[in-house]
Amino acid sequence: MFLERLSSIQGRINGAIALSLVDRDGIPVESVSSDPALDLEVLAAEMLAQVRLISDQSRELAVGAVEQFTVTTDRIALLLSAVAKEYYLLLVLHPEGSYGRARFELKRARLLFEGDLE
DSSP: OHHHHHHHHHHTSTTEEEEEEEETTSOEEEEEESOTTOOHHHHHHHHHHHHHHHHHHHHHHTOOOOOEEEEEOSSOEEEEEEEETTEEEEEEEOTTSOHHHHHHHHHHHHHHHHHHHO
């Protein structure tokens, strides 16, 4: 069920390299990727570690929960988006990919996944 959804979402985002449903501990539940050399397990673990740090700081500052986190490098962009209390979607995007479409699809995916993940 999740694999089909992930494939469908990835197919709608121009420049999407990989998409993974990740739990709060940074462990991928299900993933789709067009790059077999990409280590989604390591990327997911590192991104979630950063989100946990930022979440701790945002609680101290009382600015609200982290809903989306983006890291852009010269080779890829990583977008991490909350889809349910304990789950995130990690999107790996080519630098020339469509950021606007990616953000829209990740927000839309929240509606698709949250009922099944709570």
